[in-house]
Amino acid sequence: MHIHEYQAKHLFARYGIPVPRxxxxxxxxxxxxxxxxxxxxxxxxxxxxxxxxxxxAGGVRRVACLADVxxxxxxxxxxxxxxxxxxxxxxxxxxxxxxxxxxxxxxxxLSALVDRGRACIVFMASxxxxxxxxxxxxxxxxxxxxxxxxxxxGLQPHQCRELGFSLGLAAPLVTELTGIMQQMYRLxxxxxxxxxxxxxxxxxxxxxxxxxxxxxxxxxxxxxAHPELAALRDPRQEDEREARAREHGLSYVSLExxxxxxxxxxxLAMATLDVIQLHGGSPANFLDVGGGATAARVAxxxxxxxxxxxxxxVLVNIFGGIVRCDLIAEGIIEAVxxxxxxxxxxxxxxxxxxxxxxxxxxxSGLSLIxxxxxxxxxxxxVEAIKA
Numbered sequence: 001m002h003i004h005e006y007q008a009k010h011l012f013a014r015y016g017i018p019v020p021r022x023x024x025x026x027x028x029x030x031x032x033x034x035x036x037x038x039x040x041x042x043x044x045x046x047x048x049x050x051x052x053x054x055x056x057a058g059g060v061r062r063v064a065c066l067a068d069v070x071x072x073x074x075x076x077x078x079x080x081x082x083x084x085x086x087x088x089x090x091x092x093x094x095x096x097x098x099x100x101x102x103x104x105x106x107x108x109x110l111s112a113l114v115d116r117g118r119a120c121i122v123f124m125a126s127x128x129x130x131x132x133x134x135x136x137x138x139x140x141x142x143x144x145x146x147x148x149x150x151x152x153x154g155l156q157p158h159q160c161r162e163l164g165f166s167l168g169l170a171a172p173l174v175t176e177l178t179g180i181m182q183q184m185y186r187l188x189x190x191x192x193x194x195x196x197x198x199x200x201x202x203x204x205x206x207x208x209x210x211x212x213x214x215x216x217x218x219x220x221x222x223x224x225a226h227p228e229l230a231a232l233r234d235p236r237q238e239d240e241r242e243a244r245a246r247e248h249g250l251s252y253v254s255l256e257x258x259x260x261x262x263x264x265x266x267x268l269a270m271a272t273l274d275v276i277q278l279h280g281g282s283p284a285n286f287l288d289v290g291g292g293a294t295a296a297r298v299a300x301x302x303x304x305x306x307x308x309x310x311x312x313x314v315l316v317n318i319f320g321g322i323v324r325c326d327l328i329a330e331g332i333i334e335a336v337x338x339x340x341x342x343x344x345x346x347x348x349x350x351x352x353x354x355x356x357x358x359x360x361x362x363x364s365g366l367s368l369i370x371x372x373x374x375x376x377x378x379x380x381x382v383e384a385i386k387a
Contacts, residue, residue, distance in 0.1 A: 129200035257282025320351030
């Protein structure tokens with residue numbers, strides 16, 4: 001789960017991480033009032049959308065008068081910001097962050113994230129702040145410093161100092177970096193976050209470190225323990241189908257293909273996507289209905305899949321371990337009748353009572369295509385589209 005920059009900076013300030021003075025605004029009048037309240041002669045107006053590359057897309061603007069504040073707010077609010085990460089439809093801009101101008105002399109990159117491979121939190125830092133860190137990692141990996149944190153020992157001050165000197169910082173700034181990193185680590189642990197990113201962390205003209213940008217990624221699996229963080233979720237920044245799926249306990253990710261997939265189990269779902277591509281098809285989604293799939297959940301899954309206009313066939317791949325395949329078959333039949341599916345549906349059932357489940361599908365009178373194994377099912381789904 002992502003949150004907006006102004007929300008992330010509010011958390012930063014609460015934890016003692018220095019940020020520019022800023023005020024969020026949801027209307028043109030609020031934007032002008034925020035600029036007046038902040039004072040000064042120049043401001044930065046930042047469109048609030050869950051995407052990187054906002055500056056290159058015109059979502060970050062420097063303005064020098066209140067008239068320009070109003071004009072920029074009128075242009076950005078209620079628009080859709082299109083970046084390299086959003087796709088052609090972009091993301092809605094419902095709020096802005098108005099900030100004071102922060103003169104700076106250098107940009108750094110600093111982040112903390114959960115590294116699953118190392119089973120610990122890892123800090124990443126670079127002198128190439130303000131740039132696309134992915135591009136830096138690909139072209140100049142030597143410019144990125146990594147610092148794994150032992151889970152039992154925690155972040156130690158000497159580690160922060162070593163990182164700071166490796167970045168070429170003077171002693172006073174190394175002290176500030178140490179404080180920022182310790183608060184980032186504390187924030188990661190206390191809110192069970194997946195990642196914190198500051199890009200850029202700037203060295204100001206008066207030689208201090210300030211987080212000019214802020215990104216925070218929460219862990220969906222831990223949100224139950226952090227209702228305050230969960231309340232910051234903005235559904236309008238998420239894929240509509242993914243948001244609906246979450247409401248029904250489904251794991252759904254939109255893709256760009258033509259074959260809708262409904263599978264139980266994340267591993268089986270990934271294998272299904274691979275086999276579809278192996279046979280020349282393209283999956284339209286990742287959809288895990290979970291081990292305890294019910295008729296109601298299957299019906300909602302069909303509705304989600306078919307709400308994508310690109311879907312030309314549906315592949316259902318269910319392994320009946322926790323649930324019985326005959327019950328899943330009944331749910332599929334009920335769902336197809338309820339939803340009114342008009343595209344070919346290929347069903348592969350395996351596991352408990354699988355033969356009985358396939359018999360129910362064959363006797364349903366519906367245009368359901370059954371398959372004995374995953375390879376056959378994927379091939380039939382691809383052929384159904386061609387036919």
